[in-house]
Amino acid sequence: MAPTTAPSKLQFSPAGQTEIKRLLTHYPADRSKSVLLPVLHIAQAEFGGWVSPEVQDLVAETLGISPIEVYEVATFYTMYNLKPVGKHVLEICRTGPCMLRGSDELTANLERITGAKVGETSPDGNFTLKEVECLAACGFAPVVQVREQYYESLDTTEAVDAMLNDLRAQIHRPILPWEMLGEVHSQQNK
Numbered sequence: 001m002a003p004t005t006a007p008s009k010l011q012f013s014p015a016g017q018t019e020i021k022r023l024l025t026h027y028p029a030d031r032s033k034s035v036l037l038p039v040l041h042i043a044q045a046e047f048g049g050w051v052s053p054e055v056q057d058l059v060a061e062t063l064g065i066s067p068i069e070v071y072e073v074a075t076f077y078t079m080y081n082l083k084p085v086g087k088h089v090l091e092i093c094r095t096g097p098c099m100l101r102g103s104d105e106l107t108a109n110l111e112r113i114t115g116a117k118v119g120e121t122s123p124d125g126n127f128t129l130k131e132v133e134c135l136a137a138c139g140f141a142p143v144v145q146v147r148e149q150y151y152e153s154l155d156t157t158e159a160v161d162a163m164l165n166d167l168r169a170q171i172h173r174p175i176l177p178w179e180m181l182g183e184v185h186s187q188q189n190k
Contacts, residue, residue, distance in 0.1 A: 008056055010047070010055060010058045011058070012042065012043070012046060012058070013046055016042050016046050017044075019042060020035070020039055020042060020062060021150065023035045023038055023039065032063040032064055032065065033063060033065050033069060033155050035068070036059070036063060036065070036070065036073055037073070037077075039059050039062065039063060040056075040059060040070070040074060040080055041075065041079075041115065043056075043058065043059050044080060044081065045057050047083060048084065049084070049085045049089070050080075050081035050082065050083060050084055050085055051074050051081065051082065053071075056070045056071055056074055057070075059169050078091075078130065078132050078133070081128075084121070084125050084129040085121060085126070085128040085186040086116075086121040086122055086125050087125060087126045087167075088126060088128070088146050088147075088167045088170075089127075089128045089130055089146065089147075090110060090127055090128065090129050090130065090144050090145075090146055091130050091131075091132040091135070091139070091144060091145040091146070092106060092107050092110065092118070092130065092131050092132065092142070092143075092144050093128065093131075093132060093133075093134060093135040093137070093142060093143045093144070093145075094107075094131040094132065094133070095133055095134040095136035097141045098135075098138070098142040098143060100141070101141035101142050101155060102141075102142050102155045103141065103142040103143075105155075106142045106144070106154050106155070106160065107129070107131070109157065109160055110127075110129055110144075110160065113160065113161075113164065114126070114127045114129065114164075116128065116129050117129065118130065119129050126167070126168060127164075127167070132137065132145070135150065137150055137152055140152030140153050141153075141155075142154050142155060144157045144163065145169060151163040
């Protein structure tokens with residue numbers, strides 16, 4: 001029989017651990033749940049763009065809270081992906097102003113071009129389509145958000161093609177919270 005090795009336990013990168021410790025200093029010691037949202041963002045960035053049940057368990061363990069407290073939050077907010085996603089998650093605004101300006105047509109166009117339906121990932125793995133509530137850019141409707149970038153006025157095929165071409169050209173990896181603050185750390189899962 002070949003020797004078996006136990007799968008390695010999930011853990012945050014050293015930079016992720018440092019950032020979590022820094023975030024925890026902003027709250028009383030008995031209020032670690034207060035940092036749950038940013039820690040879920042760190043987890044999602046470090047573990048492939050989604051938070052599996054195992055990753056949610058790691059977050060719970062890290063914060064000293066029960067797993068159900070993490071599951072409740074992760075399933076409530078659309079910003080957390082609960083299954084694997086493509087290289088780019090296209091969050092399509094579906095509220096009134098965007099609908100009046102053509103978000104339904106935009107969604108149909110994106111489904112046709114990418115080959116993915118809302119909630120699915122394109123066959124090439126590049127795009128996951130996701131409908132979300134208001135992105136607060138009503139004056140530039142219809143709008144799609146991809147990570148921190150807004151793509152606005154997507155009411156023509158040319159505008160949609162330009163957005164998709166821009167995204168295809170990007171070398172993507174998640175932007176980690178400390179990088180947004182201008183701090184550079186190595187990343188475990190590039």
